[in-house]
Amino acid sequence: MTMKPKNTSNANTMWGGRFAAGPDAIMEAINASIGFDQRMAAQDIAGSGAHAAMLAATGIITDKDAEAIGEGLLTILSEIEDGNFEFSTALEDIHMNVEARLKDLIGEPAGRLHTARSRNDQVALDFRMWVRGQTDAASEGLRALIGVLLAQAEAGADWVMPGFTHLQVAQPVTWGHHMMAYVEMFGRDMSRFEDARKRMNQSPLGAAALAGTSFPIDRHMTAQTLGFDAPAANSLDAVADRDFALEFLAASTICAMHLSRFAEELVIWSSAQFRFVALSDRFSTGSSIMPQKKNPDAAELIRAKIGRIMGAMVGLFTVMKGLPLAYSKDMQEDKEQVFDAADSLMLALAAMTGMVADMSANRAELEVAAATGFSTATDLADWLVRELGMPFRDAHHVTGTLVGMAEAKGCDLPELTLADMQSVHDAIHKGVFDVLGVHNSVASRTSYGGTAPDQVRIQIARWKEVLG
Numbered sequence: 001m002t003m004k005p006k007n008t009s010n011a012n013t014m015w016g017g018r019f020a021a022g023p024d025a026i027m028e029a030i031n032a033s034i035g036f037d038q039r040m041a042a043q044d045i046a047g048s049g050a051h052a053a054m055l056a057a058t059g060i061i062t063d064k065d066a067e068a069i070g071e072g073l074l075t076i077l078s079e080i081e082d083g084n085f086e087f088s089t090a091l092e093d094i095h096m097n098v099e100a101r102l103k104d105l106i107g108e109p110a111g112r113l114h115t116a117r118s119r120n121d122q123v124a125l126d127f128r129m130w131v132r133g134q135t136d137a138a139s140e141g142l143r144a145l146i147g148v149l150l151a152q153a154e155a156g157a158d159w160v161m162p163g164f165t166h167l168q169v170a171q172p173v174t175w176g177h178h179m180m181a182y183v184e185m186f187g188r189d190m191s192r193f194e195d196a197r198k199r200m201n202q203s204p205l206g207a208a209a210l211a212g213t214s215f216p217i218d219r220h221m222t223a224q225t226l227g228f229d230a231p232a233a234n235s236l237d238a239v240a241d242r243d244f245a246l247e248f249l250a251a252s253t254i255c256a257m258h259l260s261r262f263a264e265e266l267v268i269w270s271s272a273q274f275r276f277v278a279l280s281d282r283f284s285t286g287s288s289i290m291p292q293k294k295n296p297d298a299a300e301l302i303r304a305k306i307g308r309i310m311g312a313m314v315g316l317f318t319v320m321k322g323l324p325l326a327y328s329k330d331m332q333e334d335k336e337q338v339f340d341a342a343d344s345l346m347l348a349l350a351a352m353t354g355m356v357a358d359m360s361a362n363r364a365e366l367e368v369a370a371a372t373g374f375s376t377a378t379d380l381a382d383w384l385v386r387e388l389g390m391p392f393r394d395a396h397h398v399t400g401t402l403v404g405m406a407e408a409k410g411c412d413l414p415e416l417t418l419a420d421m422q423s424v425h426d427a428i429h430k431g432v433f434d435v436l437g438v439h440n441s442v443a444s445r446t447s448y449g450g451t452a453p454d455q456v457r458i459q460i461a462r463w464k465e466v467l468g
Contacts, residue, residue: 141349153179161366169373200244207238249313280358312337
């Protein structure tokens, strides 16, 4: 697509007779949106095609004019897709660029296309359809990411690793359980996009400038043609509403936050100090000066995308927060940040999906790490409660004493002797060693949603069914 400036003296013809002279260069620069809203060309042409067909069906224009309009719109779409369309800043936006080109192609019938609509409902329609498409794309991107996470979880459903709180070793968990935690996160993200789509799927077309129209239009027909559930029920709200974009940005921001958290773990896990995972060369880079380096740059860039996406959300909320009904030109500032956020989110989802599909978990390192940091201390305390009938607070104290003893001896809890343990509480017997191994620990966590391998496999099966 090319941007070709045209003579600004012709611009005022699009506004009608109210303006005697074209805008100066500064006004044209601040007013024009074609530099970015050309991304909605396909939506604009689809909306115009549906509108023209409806105008003919209701007898507002002739079938002959509607046919000419439809053929002209298809020609314009082909020109745009082939990169042969010349966009003009003097014509301000995608709507006027398409309409002007349509007039070049078919003459007088082009002037009838804008009957019973305004640029206000036209832009609301185009933008809503564009965001709807991106919402669907985000849902599909999340389905792909969840799919590769499920594959990782299934492969390592019984691999032990440390679970952390405060980034300190807390209790053993399984690799599969950790992967499934992100499946749940991204599953909520997917449901947010799907839920937002339901609310955004109402057509503003036919609301006109703000009050509707006196022409006998059929808004249900255009809504159905364009894949909407229904026409928007209030013409003022239809042209003023940008909730659909705000919800998309809110869902994108939460999703980007989840991606950032996972990216942070991958950065940590792939370091020489952890060695929990190896990232593929496809998603890593080297250093210009240190030949040994393998940097997790894709993960780091995903981690940073939250800044742009959340910034877009805050930006649009700020634009919208003080606007009276119905349409104000401020709302032209709604698109660029949404476009950028959508691009950033889809790139981050694709990169994370690729990284997770390619990464290799280091099972041996995970198991060694799982046994460090007295990770089975809670299992010991639970055993004291279960086997000796000890109140949990007393069991917590006994376990803490044993942890201190092990720390002083430079060993872990399973390496203490029975005599060591009985010196703290004489009722402890050899059965305690059955719960102190990391594999025994994770196998015992059989509560619904727990880390036991059988529970992990139950959740994997459930999500496979969800994804179909």
